[in-house]
Amino acid sequence: MGHILALVLRSNADPTVIPILYSDHQNSVDLIEDIQIRVSQDSRLRGMNGRSYYRWILALARERRVNMLYTRGHSAELSLPSQLNREADHYASGSQRFPELVPFAPTPTFTMDAYTLYTKADGWVESNARNFINFFLAKEAAERLARGNKLRMLTYIHDNMPPPDYPYTRALSTQSAVIQLYVRSGQLPTAEVLESRSKLPSCMCRLGCDAVESVHHTFVDCPEFEDWRLAAGEEISLRTERKLVEAGILREEDQRAILNTAKSLFVDDAAV
Numbered sequence: 001m002g003h004i005l006a007l008v009l010r011s012n013a014d015p016t017v018i019p020i021l022y023s024d025h026q027n028s029v030d031l032i033e034d035i036q037i038r039v040s041q042d043s044r045l046r047g048m049n050g051r052s053y054y055r056w057i058l059a060l061a062r063e064r065r066v067n068m069l070y071t072r073g074h075s076a077e078l079s080l081p082s083q084l085n086r087e088a089d090h091y092a093s094g095s096q097r098f099p100e101l102v103p104f105a106p107t108p109t110f111t112m113d114a115y116t117l118y119t120k121a122d123g124w125v126e127s128n129a130r131n132f133i134n135f136f137l138a139k140e141a142a143e144r145l146a147r148g149n150k151l152r153m154l155t156y157i158h159d160n161m162p163p164p165d166y167p168y169t170r171a172l173s174t175q176s177a178v179i180q181l182y183v184r185s186g187q188l189p190t191a192e193v194l195e196s197r198s199k200l201p202s203c204m205c206r207l208g209c210d211a212v213e214s215v216h217h218t219f220v221d222c223p224e225f226e227d228w229r230l231a232a233g234e235e236i237s238l239r240t241e242r243k244l245v246e247a248g249i250l251r252e253e254d255q256r257a258i259l260n261t262a263k264s265l266f267v268d269d270a271a272v
């Protein structure tokens, strides 16, 4: 902003004299020098923070030549540039104590990109648009999750095509994978899920139990599936035993922990 002020004020001065502008901001000094050798700076400015201010400086510096000289900030030297720099620093830091006396600096919307992000809270956003958008998308996703997905994944990125009636035509293991996916993403149509979506009047077990038909009830408690559970449990135990032998784990006490876990896959077991 200081550079802009200086450049604007300079236009009142004697046009035959090339004024000298001291600055301790290396970036601006380099930029103004580069502008005056007539190389287009558009691509360099495109991704820069605060580019509207730089474009404004650029437009002013193009109007009339100015000698921009870098002077090291906060130095104890006694040269004129250093003393001027100290003076400027003094007023800049002193002004923070009287914010109500500092005139409002105009926002150079006229040198912004044709499309610039804006929010009421942040004003114009010229810095990293990707981070900015990312922040709001993450916030929106967190709010959606908090509103009733029971901490499960969001569905808005999913394909909206209805799934095929039988997604598991190839093998039993694909059916198992699909059921697991449905369970984990809250899509398995248990009475509990259907009732919460107003597709069923009641969430109670449709096989007559006095219990909510949840995933846990269906897979662990519902007596209707007890025989299946027992058979599957035995099958898993047998296969696990076979695998253990194959892997060379033969001692009974070594096998026990793994076998117990295998046996309790379909029951609530506090030890697992």
Ligand SMILES: [Zn+2]
Pocket (backbone or CB within 6 Å): 205, 206, 207, 208, 209, 211, 217, 221, 222, 223, 224
């Ligand atoms: Zn039941």
